[in-house]
Amino acid sequence: MTDRALSVVRAGALTTVQDLGRLGHAHLGVPRSGALDGPAAALVNRLVGNAPEAAVLETTLSGCTVRPRSAVTVAVGGAPCQVAVDGRPVAWGAPVHVPAGALLDVGAAISGVRSYVGVSGGVAVDPVLGSRSTDLLSGLGPPPLTDGAVLPLGPPARPHARVDVAPQPAPPAELVLRVTLGPRDDWFTPQSVRAFTAHPYRVSPASNRIGLRTEGPALERALPRELPSEGVVLGAVQVPPDGRPVVFLADHPTTGGYPVIAVVRAADLPAAAQAVPGTAVRFVAVGRR
Known part of the structure; x- marks a missing residue:
């Protein structure tokens, strides 16, 4: 060493x-x-x-x-x-x-x-x-x-920046996540899809690097059957049996068997990393797959 x-x-x-x-x-x-x-x-x-x-x-x-x-x-x-x-x-x-x-x-x-x-x-x-x-x-x-x-530690690559302080965004007082609906929004009732983007949620203390868990209205499925496991991506909003959306973060699994109601825009995920438990969460639909 x-x-x-x-x-x-x-x-x-x-x-x-x-x-x-x-x-x-x-x-x-x-x-x-x-x-x-x-x-x-x-x-x-x-x-x-x-x-x-x-x-x-x-x-x-x-x-x-x-x-x-x-x-x-x-x-x-x-x-x-x-x-x-x-x-x-x-x-x-x-x-x-x-x-x-x-x-x-x-x-x-x-x-x-x-x-x-x-x-x-x-x-x-x-x-x-x-x-x-x-x-x-x-x-x-x-x-x-x-x-x-x-x-x-590795060897220094180049001199450090010559700044007094670098501006950075403040952690969110309210977490606004823009989402593209789908691919499995049709697995939920129309009322639940509307509730997903109309009602506020809150960040759950159970959140971690795998996913940001939420507390709020449970989303009701229109299809009761099981979904075969399929690939999921960073930012996918999966809905487990309790009906509360989970936003997949960097350590998320690569496949999942619960329906994905929407996918969060990548640009909004850094703010999710800084949202403390209890922070209000709003999902805003900006399109669909």
């Missing part, structure tokens, strides 16, 4: 390594995985001078604490939080120098759910099927961080 490494002092509730994900393996049953808030992960990489495909840390609600073995540049984005180096407050959303052996503390999310930690050189764990991402569904990639773990 070289001195280009991070020692994990406090892993937090759920901190994982994420990059752009494992694209192109769905036919093998492998989810895409990758950072749930892609724009936030891309921004922290730009701020520290990394290539877009470099791996970052994705924290969940409670942040994490790490100690670099050599001097690094870091940037924290995504969910706003307090950031400190050896107990001294430093900037969120900007490149920060962290000396060798110093303690970088990424605090709990003030709003939103997931913060992203970019480190110069990127997290250089061994890739699996072309990606360093942790996949909670299949178990591919590195396991979620634990206290005492050591993560190798």
